Amino acid sequence: MIAGEMRAAADFLAEQRESYGLREDDWDRLAIIGDDGLVRHLHAQGGTIGCGADLPRSRKVRLALFDEDRALGEIVSAVNGRSLVFGCAGLHGLFSKSRPWESTANTTYLYGELVNAGQ
Numbered sequence: 001m002i003a004g005e006m007r008a009a010a011d012f013l014a015e016q017r018e019s020y021g022l023r024e025d026d027w028d029r030l031a032i033i034g035d036d037g038l039v040r041h042l043h044a045q046g047g048t049i050g051c052g053a054d055l056p057r058s059r060k061v062r063l064a065l066f067d068e069d070r071a072l073g074e075i076v077s078a079v080n081g082r083s084l085v086f087g088c089a090g091l092h093g094l095f096s097k098s099r100p101w102e103s104t105a106n107t108t109y110l111y112g113e114l115v116n117a118g119q
Helices: 010-018 068-078 088-094
Strands: 030-034 042-045 048-053 061-066 084-088 106-110
Touching: 010 030, 010 048, 030 042, 084 088, 088 106
Parallel strands: 084 106
Antiparallel strands: 030 061, 042 048
16 A cells, blocks of 8 residues: 555556666665665566565555665765675675775675585
């Protein structure tokens, strides 16, 4: 429900991506954030919208739109020469500009889980 009106989530999110000039499959720059402060990334799932985490108990969320300049400033202000930065693959891909924290701190990006099976 959006502003008291029932709307299909897929339609609403498609409209939002279009209004912000995002690709139809861009689930990295458009997410939702709950009143608990957690950002939840979404994905298309067989004609519906899937979420990799539970929604907040209140079931109330708002859009979380990635802003590259703001994110850059937040990361740079939090990182120093003693930092060890673990970023997700999505974070690496979100920045079209430079990633200056890489020259300040040891940084790695996780592109999935690794499993070593017994040989």
